[in-house]
Amino acid sequence: MSQRKMQMIERLRRENVRLTRQREIICAMFADHPDQHFTADALWRAFYPEDAVGLATIYRTLSVFEDVGLIKRIDIGDGIARYELADEQAMPHCHLICMTCGRVQEIDGSGMEAALKNVRTREFVVRDQTIVFHGYCSECRENERETKARGKGEIEGGGQDAKG
Amino acid sequence: MSQRKMQMIERLRRENVRLTRQREIICAMFADHPDQHFTADALWRAFYPEDAVGLATIYRTLSVFEDVGLIKRIDIGDGIARYELADEQAMPHCHLICMTCGRVQEIDGSGMEAALKNVRTREFVVRDQTIVFHGYCSECRENERETKARGKGEIEGGGQDAKG
DNA sequence: ATTAATGCAAAAACTTTGCAGCAAG
DNA sequence: CTTGCTGCAAAGTTTTTGCATTAAT
Numbered sequence: 336m337s338q339r340k341m342q343m344i345e346r347l348r349r350e351n352v353r354l355t356r357q358r359e360i361i362c363a364m365f366a367d368h369p370d371q372h373f374t375a376d377a378l379w380r381a382f383y384p385e386d387a388v389g390l391a392t393i394y395r396t397l398s399v400f401e402d403v404g405l406i407k408r409i410d411i412g413d414g415i416a417r418y419e420l421a422d423e424q425a426m427p428h429c430h431l432i433c434m435t436c437g438r439v440q441e442i443d444g445s446g447m448e449a450a451l452k453n454v455r456t457r458e459f460v461v462r463d464q465t466i467v468f469h470g471y472c473s474e475c476r477e478n479e480r481e482t483k484a485r486g487k488g489e490i491e492g493g494g495q496d497a498k499g
Numbered sequence: 500m501s502q503r504k505m506q507m508i509e510r511l512r513r514e515n516v517r518l519t520r521q522r523e524i525i526c527a528m529f530a531d532h533p534d535q536h537f538t539a540d541a542l543w544r545a546f547y548p549e550d551a552v553g554l555a556t557i558y559r560t561l562s563v564f565e566d567v568g569l570i571k572r573i574d575i576g577d578g579i580a581r582y583e584l585a586d587e588q589a590m591p592h593c594h595l596i597c598m599t600c601g602r603v604q605e606i607d608g609s610g611m612e613a614a615l616k617n618v619r620t621r622e623f624v625v626r627d628q629t630i631v632f633h634g635y636c637s638e639c640r641e642n643e644r645e646t647k648a649r650g651k652g653e654i655e656g657g658g659q660d661a662k663g
Numbered sequence: 664a665t666t667a668a669t670g671c672a673a674a675a676a677c678t679t680t681g682c683a684g685c686a687a688g
Numbered sequence: 689c690t691t692g693c694t695g696c697a698a699a700g701t702t703t704t705t706g707c708a709t710t711a712a713t
């Protein structure tokens with residue numbers, strides 16, 4: 336078994352996540368393809384029919400793995416969730432997505448300047464750039480501080496976003 | 500009528516896109532809220548019931564506006580498409596998305612350093628960072644060059660991405 | 664033995680599409 | 689008038705969920 340897969344399984348054990356055949360082969364898939372971006376469907380097909388895993392299980396496993404921090408969800412703007420191995424130290428990187436063939440390339444993005452140079456090197460013509468930071472806004476952190484003693488806080492609502 | 504809305508309508512006219520009541524009020528909504536991020540559903544509700552617009556029409560209009568370059572689609576990773584005004588000169592900017600309340604804040608992102616400083620200023624705790632460039636890879640541009648004389652090129656397939 | 668995970672199928676959520684009627688140019 | 693747009697409803701996709709069964713610890 337690969338070093339990487341071992342580490343992943345180790346992590347699952349630490350988090351008290353039960354290790355099943357399904358989880359193990361999904362683990363292996365990510366471990367063996369450290370820089371690929373998998374859709375749930377792609378995984379399902381990759382295993383079918385020999386090591387078939389129910390699609391629902393794949394979705395649930397991806398969710399678990401993401402919660403545990405084993406993999407990272409990436410959205411490239413087509414409404415289909417992709418997942419990649421959450422690489423050590425979460426080295427920031429960019430995704431180059433071809434608007435023609437849809438291929439996803441990965442490049443270093445520790446600095447915007449370096450990233451842009453990298454883009455040029457690959458002769459990739461940038462048509463649009465998206466930078467998204469996920470995290471916690473000051474208000475929510477404040478709220479959480481205040482309501483720490485109470486039950487679960489509201490997850491919905493608030494803010495200036497126009498989501499319905 | 501606002502300057503911005505006028506410009507947008509001007510643009511539509513230039514592109515030979517027919518101006519309808521529905522398109523005009525959607526236009527106005529974006530013009531009046533230059534830095535909000537609208538979901539199709541949010542727009543639908545905003546107009547309902549007084550200036551009701553069919554949801555299908557909203558989706559189609561958003562698609563048209565995007566093609567024309569009036570608005571820009573942003574994906575923040577929850578599987579729901581949002582649209583924002585495609586600001587003049589497409590000044591690069593980042594989106595700060597709160598993992599608790601879901602609010603989307605917008606900050607300048609012309610340089611990664613500036614962006615990060617900006618993030619700090621807002622006391623936004625970054626948990627994850629995503630940078631995506633959309634554009635055209637060298638292979639596809641080459642293919643296009645070669646097949647310029649032929650009919651439509653394939654849009655699917657190819658590449659190292661694991662999409663099914 | 665317990666407790667959690669799986670698989671199936673049904674449902675949900677968002678988006679797209681077919682088609683008849685309507686409206687813009 | 690002609691062509692393209694709208695609205696409705698039906699269908700399509702991706703993802704989630706309920707529940708009985710199965711498997712991990």
